[in-house]
Amino acid sequence: MMENNEMIYTAIFQGPQGQLSHSRYTGVIDRKDAWLSAAKMGGSNNMCLLALVPGDHPVYFYDNFVDDNAKSESTSATKNASVDVYDNVYEMT
Numbered sequence: 001m002m003e004n005n006e007m008i009y010t011a012i013f014q015g016p017q018g019q020l021s022h023s024r025y026t027g028v029i030d031r032k033d034a035w036l037s038a039a040k041m042g043g044s045n046n047m048c049l050l051a052l053v054p055g056d057h058p059v060y061f062y063d064n065f066v067d068d069n070a071k072s073e074s075t076s077a078t079k080n081a082s083v084d085v086y087d088n089v090y091e092m093t
Contacts, residue, residue: 005029010057011038013047021047022059 011025025041027034031052039049 007034007054008056009034009038010053010055010059011042011049012051012053012059013042013045014050015047020050020061024056025052027052 005028006026007029009025009027010022012020012022014020025034025038027037035049035052038052042049
């Protein structure tokens with residue numbers, strides 16, 4: 001018999017300017033109800049729920065690995081470059 005109906009999740013959100021964040025979220029075991037509740041919680045803070053992962057996990061984003069100087073160099077170098085959308089597409093056989 002279960003003690004309670006709660007479960008810990010890692011919630012991943014995106015803000016209005018595209019910024020990503022995560023938080024530990026305690027919700028119900030039912031995934032659908034947990035998603036709806038976490039989405040409402042994020043919405044009240046102007047954040048969109050992107051993922052709800054069962055358990056308490058560390059989450060790493062691009063900003064955790066690349067410093068501001070490298071980001072601005074990368075952005076300025078690719079700003080005027082043409083992009084071939086098929087450069088990194090691989091066919092599975």
